[in-house]
Amino acid sequence: MQFKIRFSDKDDVASYDPDKLLRIYENAEGKTPEEKINALM
Structure with a gap:
């Protein structure tokens, strides 16, 4: 499992x-x- 953190709307994390993470959680x-x-x- 990998974790990725998004710091601001200007940052782009490939x-x-x-939405995928929400589906997994749900x-x-x-x-x-x-x-x-x-x-x-």
């Missing part, structure tokens, strides 16, 4: 796709945000 197992984040680790 392959950063917030489809993760768990009912609470904490459970979903833990399921992704």
Whole structure:
């Protein structure tokens, strides 16, 4: 797993796709945000 941080709207991070990350998070197992984040680790 790789993490990419975006500091401002002027910065461009290749392959950063917030919509894809949201889909992954929404489809993760768990009912609470904490459970979903833990399921992704």
